[in-house]
Amino acid sequence: MSLHIESTDEALEELKKQRTKTLAAAISVSFLGVALMGLLLYLVHIIAAIPEDPPMVAYATQEGDNPDIDTPEVTQTTQRPSSSSAAAQVKVIAAVASADVAVVNPDIDVEIPTEELSTGIDIGDGFGIGTGDGDGGGIPGIVSKRCDLNDRMKRITENGGTPQCEEAVVKSLRWLKKQQNGNGSWGDGQFKASMTGITLLAYLAHCETPLSEEFGENVLKGISFLVDLGMKNPVISEQPGLKEVCYDHAVATYALCEAYTFCKQMDIPSISNLERVVVKAVDRILDAQCPNGGWAYSYNNRINPNIDLSVTGWNVQALKAAEHGGIKPTKGEIRTALRKAAMYCRKNVMPDGKFSYKENGENPRSSLVGVGVLSLQMTGNGSDSAARKGLDWIKNNVKTLEWGKGSGTENVKSNLYMHYYCVQAAMNRGGDVWASYNKAFRDAVLGGQKPDGSFSNNDTGYAECLSGKSKNIYRQCLATLMLETYYRFLPGTGEGTKNS
Structure with a gap:
């Protein structure tokens, strides 16, 4: 006997509805499970992606003699941030110490800043795109323009240079890299501060900063060496009592002001005590200015026989770099000091366009024409009759340059000191x-450049007090800075026509 239940139409319909409800519930539960799983994975991803703070380590140096400065390495590794762009990874110096010495801090990797971070370095009043009044050029309005190879090559060719100019600069910077001392300085003897300063100017002119891949460590060590001196001494010099400290301090201050401006404009974390030393150094220059507007040996600010145009030229350059960098001194106003300096320079021009070593026509020299003209341009007086006379002399007298022939400060063919100034003055005029x-x-x-990147031995002018190694550094940097003028400065328009 079999037992079964015969389904009715009503029962079948009810079963169908029940199955539909069960299937819908199952689908809902599955969907909710998938959603919860996705949310969990997302939270795990977010937590894992939160970056850890980069390691920050401060290194303090001992008091006393300056030790060799070695860039410390960070033992804890950090992961480079990814970037969808082609920007290279570079090193940034993180300054966290408060000791009264320069600190070479550990580096971490970040992306190269974009052009928007750079608002410009130009030489000052009336500089930039020239208007024909003689104030022409200046350091380019956007720092990153100098830092971009394609734009740099464009400026070189537009302004009358060749690709060989860029090649020569790079070879020179590599040669200088090999000459750096273990403590971060360049040169030997009494004037390591000025030799380090002028070397840093050559690197900065090529946009080599502490961020640079090839030269960043060299630049950082050089800056740190000068900051150390500035923290320890009343002037940036290893021998503060030296008569020629007026050169040592001025050139070093010029370099540190440019370094400070690069750090600020390119959003580079500042090096410990850099700003503090820069303000102190600018204060010293302002305090040393003589009543007649010039500067003297030993930074004696009384009227005396040691005031001269050569000393004045370097101090004007340092103040101009400080003004552009927004340095706020405590001992006076930079603009006031520059106006006084212009008054002094005007007293040194001769009827034929030469400038005298001392005011009122004492010892006129061809080698000082560029010093006088550039100083007037930097003070915003490039259209003065004194500057125009000097520019006419440059145009009419400097027709050829033969490397290594002749000697003496009056020899215009081989005096790199003279040509360092004249190149800038001429570019500014356009x-x-x-x-x-x-x-x-x-x-x-x-x-004049050798295969190894160095420049041939010849008279550089005003280098009598330098030893062999420092004299080589001095010559090298003057020649390099001359070749960097193509993109470090923008040409003026002359008489309404821009020539390249």
Whole structure:
């Protein structure tokens, strides 16, 4: 006997509804489970992606003699941030110490800042794109323009240079890299501060900063060496009582002001005590200015026979770099000091366009024409009759440059000190003055470079007190800075025509 239940139509319909409800519930539960799992994975991903604070380590140095400065390595590794762009990874110095010495701090990797971070370094009043009044050029309005190879090459060719100019600069910077001392300085003897300063200027002109891949460590060590001196001594010099400290301190201050500006404009974390030393150094220059507007040996600010245009030129450059960097001194106003300096420079011009070593025509020299003109341009007085006379002399007298021939400060063919200033003054003026001067110096400087990147031995002018190693550094940097003028400065328009 079999037992079964015969289904009715009503029962089948009810069963169908029940199955539908069960299936819908199952689907809902599955969907909710998937959603919860996705949310859990997302939270895990977010937590894992939160970056850890980079390791920050402060290194303090001992008091006393300056030890060799070695860039410390961070033992804890950090992961480079990913970037969808082609920007290279570079090193940033994190300054966290408060000791009264420069501290070489550990580095971490970040991306190269974009152009928007750079608002410009230009030489000051009336500089930038020239208007024909003689104040022309200046350091380019956007720092990153100098830092971009393609733009740098464009400026070189537009302003009358060649690709060989860029090649020569890079070879020179590599040669200088090999000459750096273990404590971060360059040169030997009494003037390591000024030799380190002028070397840093050559690196900074090529946009080599503490961020640079190839030269960043060298630049950082050089800056740290100068900051150490500035923290320990009343002036940036290893021998504060030296008569020529007015050169040592001025060149070093010039370099540190540019370094400070780069750090600020390119959003580079500042090096410990850099700003503090820069303010102190600028204060010293302002305090040392003489009543007639010039500067003297030993930074004696009384009227005396030691006030001269050569000393004044370097101090004007340092103040101009400080003004651009927004340095706020405590001993006076930079603009006031520059106005006084212009008054002094005007007293040194001669009827034929030469400038005298001391005011009122004492010891006129061809080698000081560029010093006088550039100083007037930097103080915003490039259209003065004194500056115009000097520019006319440059245009009419500097026709050829033969490397290594002749000697003495009056020899215009081999005096790199003279040409360092004249190149800048001519570029600032632009027009036919620059066109003629460019032809005179470009190939001569290129022809003086050896295969190893150094420049041939020749008279550099005003280097009598330098020893052999420092004299080589001095010559090297003057020649390099001349070749970097193509992109470090923008040409003026002369008489309304921009010549390249």
